[in-house]
Amino acid sequence: MQLARELRRTIRRLVRDTMGSNLLEFAVALPLLVVFVIGMFDFGTAFNLKQKLNNAVRGAARFGSSLPTDDLTQPTPTSVLAMRDDVSRYLVSAQINDCALGSAAATPSGTLAWTFTANSGCPGTLTLTIERGYSFPVTLANINNPVNVIATHVTISYPFAWHFNRVIQLLVKGATYAGVTQISTDAVVPNPN
DSSP states (O other): OOOHHHHHHHHHHHHHHHHHHHHHHHHHHHHHHHHHHHHHHHHHHHHHHHHHHHHHHHHHHHHHSSSSSSTTTTTOOHHHHHHHHHHHHHHHHTTOOOGGGGGEEEEOOOOTTTEEEETTTTOOOEEEEEEEEEEEOOTTTTTTSEEEEEEEEEEEEEEEOOOOHHHHHHTTTTOOOEEEEEEEEEEEEEEEO
């Protein structure tokens, strides 16, 4: 009987010690787990945004390459505004804040290039550049000299706010992480002859 009581006390003591160490391990591991999960969520969201921005500029470049070029002598060509509106509509339909891009004014930024900047309701500045006279060399078979191809080039730079900054302080008090990063992408589509 005495032996059974001793055995029970020993088992209870071991169970209590194990529970305490399990609780301590959990308390140490939880912040790491939270940082890891939020980091995965943030990077996944940034990657998804990059893919949607790729689709937006590809669609706008494809659309722009099919538009006429007879209005390019105007200060703000109608075709360029149509491309800006195409990007804005795509962002809104993809449930991305377009930062009021649809009402942004164009600024000439070179020969046959216009830049739109918008920052209404965004953590930074969205920049859209549309270049209707972009050229790049292509070497064709049986021709020694490269030929310049005229294309439509659309570039976007979008501000992405990381949520990771709020969580990193669980590991290191007072630590900060870059809050906003510009995600950029571009697309080039040759203009038809």
